[in-house]
Amino acid sequence: MMPKYVFRTITATEMRSVNRSAVLDYIRRNSPAARSMMAHDLKLSLPTVMRIVDELIEKGWVRPTGVKEWSGSRRRDLLEYHKDGHAVIGVDLGGTKMFGALANIGGEIISELTVNGHGTSGEASYAMLVEIVEKLCAAPRARGQKIRGIAVGAPGVTRAPAGIVEWAPSLNWREYPLKEKLERQFRLPCVVDNDVNLAALGEQWFGAGDGASNIVLITLGTGVGAGLIIDGVLYRGHTESAGEVGLLLSNRAELDQQYDKFGALESIISGTGIAERARTCLAGSLPEDRLAQITAQDVFDAYRRGEAWSRAVVDETVDYLSIAIINISTLLDPELVILGGGVSESADVLLPRVQARIQNILPKTPTLKVSTLGRRATVMGAIAQVVHLTSDYYVARKLA
Amino acid sequence: MMPKYVFRTITATEMRSVNRSAVLDYIRRNSPAARSMMAHDLKLSLPTVMRIVDELIEKGWVRPTGVKEWSGSRRRDLLEYHKDGHAVIGVDLGGTKMFGALANIGGEIISELTVNGHGTSGEASYAMLVEIVEKLCAAPRARGQKIRGIAVGAPGVTRAPAGIVEWAPSLNWREYPLKEKLERQFRLPCVVDNDVNLAALGEQWFGAGDGASNIVLITLGTGVGAGLIIDGVLYRGHTESAGEVGLLLSNRAELDQQYDKFGALESIISGTGIAERARTCLAGSLPEDRLAQITAQDVFDAYRRGEAWSRAVVDETVDYLSIAIINISTLLDPELVILGGGVSESADVLLPRVQARIQNILPKTPTLKVSTLGRRATVMGAIAQVVHLTSDYYVARKLA
DNA sequence: TACTATTACTTACACGATGTAATTATACGG
DNA sequence: CCGTATAATTACATCGTGTAAGTAATAGTA
Structure with missing residues (x-):
């Protein structure tokens, strides 16, 4: 019988990794930061902070600012996150578009x-991905940073530790060993993860996350998805399909239906679903070809212009999005709910109304924000994951 | 400005705690266990395992079985979780009933x-709790174990680290510093937590949890609640109100209602809600006083006897419970969903039908089980928390 | 300009943890 | 009874943190 055990052990070197991670995280979030301040806040002795900082400087994660800070007498030497210390490649592998970026570890795109x-699938998609990465590798880097790793967000179920894309319908990939292939091709550390998971990490590190430990990112685009940051750490679920909120049910009748490609919630509040409902409303009053071109964006534009037909569509979207956020918040009690994806560009219409509905029901309302990274969220999360991977990120927690 | 940082640091002693926790957890789940086996599985050197085991034996968490195991040549000395090494008091503080137990750390009730x-509230409730604890302290303990701590599960929102009951309507406690009061009174380490959270931990340690790292416990009783174990660790949420699933919405109309005491889902699938609906069905066909006595149990009994009226009530319960489980699983992708609370005694009726509904919708179905601890779940979780607290439980994780 | 007080940093060393390797103990099987 | 294999023990190297004492920097002050 296989033994059952859940918790890992650590060595002295990993203890250092835990502490190094905490210091790096502190500096990233609080640049510029002083050693003595960190020693105080992080409850480490000054010599330990010194040693860790020396290591971080040596490895290019951190650098002295040159500036010194007055705090009573001898000035503190200030340190900052060394944004340009390393370069990283992140790719958001969409079903219809691919978006790649070469960036520094501060999330600034080079x-x-x-x-x-792109209209590709199968091996052709892989070839296109390789081409994108190659072009980004060749892009000029003013400050001469080395590329430290590649992370890819895939639209579908991934098994992140193994780097396998389990099932990505739009690319027609099944059990696709993407990480292994990329590592062999580029001889760099690679990470493969779900696109929405990475987007959530991106917002945590560089976007609307703002130091919160419990974050839900809801993306409304072609489909609907959620990324969960729980107690500071990305949560993937038992079979790595946590956050597939497209399947959320909002009424009893939905129990009797079949959902092959699109889930119940997805068919209502995704961009696709919104456009679809608009077509039903406008059927007959517009020519067929114009009808086919309608997008969610058009619906919100019409709503802003006060066109009557759009009213019901937007109302329904507001209601079902509210239900989803209420249910997610009820279950998870996050500090922050971030709205992302294409539809979030119409947040001016959605957000105030959703907020009102939520406050009406929930005793404790999470903060509701719009993504600040937009379509770059996944790529920013990719950068975060490369930093996790290449800086040996460990975290420790005490229970009870 | 307050500095932002999320992750903690550790010292050499805390590294030992991480490893000690892993070893203790291994032995608890795999008694009897051999040192050399643990060294292999946990990736620790044998000397380290020896030292940790010595410490655990000395402190009474573990003991040699006396039995030895053959594995090719010299026999292994087997160790087991020392159930009777310590005694612990756990109390489930219900709104209508209080249930206290003196148990050993193996979850065996002494x-x-x-x-x-009890019909108490405010200070009278506290006095009754003290009386229960005192009686349990005085109970004979055959093996002479010392009581190591007290944990209390409260029916309401708690702030567990501080041990404050924020709001428990049935006891009329607000911002009640329970932990502080108990520690002063009994001079023992005390833990205060939400009753459902503790029940989830109880199932993880001693019940249906079975080594799973991602568990959702749904309790159906007077109200409805959920306890979440995420990546092996109890998750409480930003304001410690994760899992308050009584408020889940199942249709659009519910958005416009007000929920003061009972949430939307709660008013349908809780024991109270089931009985209430049965009363509506039977109004007129039964005398007023008989009507008032109907319980959820009666409804399920009638259903088993094939009485027509109960059909609609049970169907509705099945459907809304299914929706809740589908939505929770969609979001969290747990390995295991456990049904607890009074209504779970009728799981023979509910479970097969719920299972069928779930499988129809979800691509990946979590295992569905009935609580094996029943009304003792909270108390068992209380025991687990005392072990966490008094054995200095730490866990470490690597990201990416 | 020198002295003082104060805070930042450095160094030396103690301590606590893990790991490796050599040694001893135990038990089966021929 | 001995050989072999695995378990447990011991001694010691290594790696990490912490404490404490010493050095450096700097504003204020005499």
Whole structure:
């Protein structure tokens, strides 16, 4: 019988990794930071902070600012996150578009590349991904940073530790060993993860996350998905499909239906679903070809202009999005709910109304924000994951 | 400005705690266990395992079995979780009943005590809790174990680290510093937590949890609640109100209602809600006083006897419970969903039908089980928390 | 300009933890 | 009874943190 055990052990070197991770995280979030301040806040002795900082400087994660800070007498030497210490490649592998970026570890994009409507699948998609990465590798890097790793967000179920894409319908990939292939091709550390998971990490590190430990990112685009940051750490679920909120049910009748490609909630509040409902409303009053071109964006524009037909569509979207957020918040009690994806560009219409509905029901309302990274969220999360991977990120917690 | 940082640091002693926790957890789940086996599985050197085991034996958490195991040549000395090494007091503080138990750390009850319909609130409730604890302290302990701590599960929102009951309507406690009061009174380490959270931990340690790292416990009783174990660790949420699933919404109309005491889902699938609906069905066909006595149990009994009226009530319960489980699983992707609370005694009726509904919708179905601890779940979780607290439980994780 | 007080940093060393390797103990099987 | 294999023990190297004492920097002050 296989033994059952859940918790891992650590060595002295890993203890250092835990502490190094905490210091790096502190500096990233609080640049510029002083050693003595960190020693105080992080409850480490000054010599330990010194040693860790020396290591971080040596490895290019952190650097002295040159500036010194007055705090009573001898000035503190200030340190900052060394954004340009390393370069990283992140790719958001969409079903219809691919978006790749070469960026520094501060999340500043050096060079980016979009392929719209690539229309590929299977091996052709892989070839296109390789081409994008190659171009980004070749892009000029003013400060001469080395590329430290590649992370890819895939639209579908992934098994992140193994780096396998289990099932990505739009690319027609099944059990696709993407990480292994990329590592062999580029000889760099690679991470493969779900696109929405990475987007959530991106917002935590560089976007609307703002130091919160419990974050839900809801993306409303072609489909609907959620990324969960729980107690500071990305949560993937038992079979790595946590956050597949497209399948959420909002009424009893939905129990009797079948959902092959699109889930119940997805068919209502995704961009696709919104456009679909608009077509039903406008059927007959517009020519067929115009009807086919309607997007969610058009619906919100019409709503802003006060066109009557859009009213019901937007109302329904507001209601079902509210139900989803209420149910997610009820279950998870996050500090922050971030709205992302294409539809979030219409947040001016949605957000105030959703907020009102939520406050009406929930005793404790999470903060509701719009993604600040937009379509770059996944790529930013990719950068975060490369930092996790290459800086040996460990975290420790005490229970009870 | 307050610095932002999320992750803690550890010292050499805390590294030992991480490893000690892993070893203790291994032995608890795999008694009897051999040192050399643990060294292999946990990736620790044998000397380290030896030292940790010596410490655990000395402190009474573990003991040699005396039995030896053959594995090719020299026999292994087997160790087991020392159930009787310590005694612990756990109390489930219900709104109508209080249930306290003196148990060993293996979750075996030495002495238990129920007070039904105590009808107290405020300071009187505290006095009754103290009386229960005192009686349990005085109960004979054959093996002479010392009581190591007290944990209390409260029916309401708690702030567990501080041990404050924020709001428990049935006891009329607000911002009640329970932990502080108990520690002063009994001079023992005390833990205060939400009753459902503790029940989830109880099932993880001693019940249906079975080594799973991602568990959702749904309790259906007077109200409805959920306890979440995420990546092996109890998750409480940003304001410690994760899992308050009584408020889950199942249709659009519910958005416009007000929920003061009972949430939307709660008013349908809780024991109270089931009985209430049965009363509506039977109004007129039964005398008023008989009607008032109907319980959820009666409804399920009638269903088993094939009485027509009960059909609709049970169907509705099945459907809304299914929706709740589907939505929770969609979001969290747990390995295991456990049904607990009074209504779970009718799981023979509910479970097969719920299972069928779930499988129809979800691509990946979590295992569905009935609580094996029943009304003792909270108390068992209380025991687990005392072990966490008094054995200095730490866990470490690597990201990416 | 020198002295003082104060805070930042450095160094030396103690301590606590893990790991490796050599040694001893135990038990089966021929 | 001995050989072999595995378990447990011991001694010691290594790696990490912490404490304490010493050095450096700097504003204020005499």
